[in-house]
Amino acid sequence: MRSRILVLFAHPAFEKSRVHRELVKKVKHLAGVTFHDLYEEYPELDINVSKEQQLLLEHDIIVFQHPFYWYSAPAMIKQWMDLVLEHGWAYGKDGNALQGKQLLSVISAGGPREVYSATGRNRYTVHEFLRPFEQTALLCKMNYLPPFVIHGTHKMELHEMKQAALQYEGLLLAFHHGLLSQQELAQVDYLNDLNPIPQALKD
Ligand SMILES: Cc1cc2nc3c(=O)[nH]c(=O)nc-3n(C[C@H](O)[C@H](O)[C@H](O)COP(=O)(O)O)c2cc1C
Incomplete structure (x- = not known):
């Protein structure tokens, strides 16, 4: 079965x-992808929780x-997480809505x-800085x-941004078609390190 992908995009x-201009161009209309621009939808950060939860239920990869x-x-x-990931829905004893996503x-x-390394200026990798997201996923019984x-x-x-956008498009296509095994994914710290990185065909 094809995976349904929900892209929650946030750029104020x-x-x-x-960069995101190029990424968005590539994935906005991609088959199997629902592209959801949060700042466009909620310029006042007044998130519609039930709509967001419904969208989550309809997709496999967030x-x-x-x-x-x-x-x-x-x-x-942060606002989206604070409001949408409700106790008893996303986490907690009976909060199983996102399980397995x-x-x-x-x-x-x-x-x-x-500069994002133990010896670099920022001391930690970006993956390490993302721990709150990883642990949130775990708490919600999701796979990060x-x-x-x-x-x-x-x-x-610009050509490097376009190249990154092609890789992003290729990755989402690969996820949609179930072409990446959990075993393969578990071996890398970043999807950028997959060998080869899936790439969409250049247009
Ligand atoms: C408010 C703000 C905070 C930022 N913080 C960081 C940061 O912590 N680390 C970093 O590498 N870049 C940081 N940046 C740079 C942005 O990540 C970078 O400009 C952006 O990813 C470029 O994408 P875009 O062209 O789509 O805007 C920051 C930029 C802004 C405006």
């Missing part, structure tokens, strides 16, 4: 975006797509990968996938 300044802000996510993602973070970060991280966006050329 999308009009100025370079993607948080956003720029890395202050070693975390833009405020919308997968959670994936797709992130762009200004800093290059070298290795993140897909586009590093070094400050110095990135």
